[in-house]
Amino acid sequence: MYKSEITLNINGEERSVYIRHADTLLYVLREQLGLTGAKPGCLNGDCGACTIEVDGEAMKSCLMLAIEAVGKKITTVEGLQNVPIKTAFIKKFAFQCGYCTPGFIMNSHSLIKKYPNADDAQIKDCLESNICRCTGYKEIEDAVKSVLSNESIE
Template identity: 85%
Template sequence: MYKSEITLNVNGEERSAYVRHADTLLYVLREELGLTGAKPGCLNGDCGACTIDVDGESMKSCLMLAVEAVGKKITTVEGLENLPLQTEFIKKSAFQCGYCTPGFIMNGSSLTKKYPNADDTQIKDCLESNICRCTGYQEIEEAVKSVLSNDATV
């Protein structure tokens, strides 16, 4: 099996890994770099459990090859610190088992940065790309709305 060394900018840090050219970014983040916040779910882009941020855009890491991420700025849930959205997820009980939570937080974080005045429709559209099988989406939407309305406190 042929592997190449690549360097990725993950959470503001340069990280090297030996990868096959067919390795997904999700696989490399989890198995080579030990960052397990992005979760394998469907592995075909439907569930959103593997959502990360690449150059300011939400991305499903199961759909991106690791070699495609070279030269890009990658942020995983481990790279978020003291994010009001994380606090709001706790306050609003916007999780149950927690498996999908990192993906929702990454997607919500991207939305709040890109559209600080997002309306209900934009919030629902953004969160549609993630699936939760344990809880309702109402609490997740409320957590995002709380951050957007500046009701959130850290």
């Protein structure tokens, strides 16, 4: 099997891996780099469990080939340190089983950075790209709104 060595910038660190050209970024993150925060769900871009940031934009890692990520800045949930949305998810009980939570956190974090004054329609639109099968979206929406309003979540 033919493999190529590539270098990826993940969570601020350069990481070299050998990949098949057909390997998705999700596969490489989980299976080769041990970054298991991005979850395999539908594997076709519908559920959002695998959401990461690529150059600051939320992206479903199951839809991107690893080779396409060369030269881009990748952030996974493991790379988010001291961000308010993580605390807000805990304080607002915005998860149940937790499988979808990293994807929602990444998508919400991206929304908050891009639209610090996001309105209800923008929040709902953002959250529609992820699926949770355990809970309603109210608590997740509340977590996002608490960060946007600078509500004390300490």
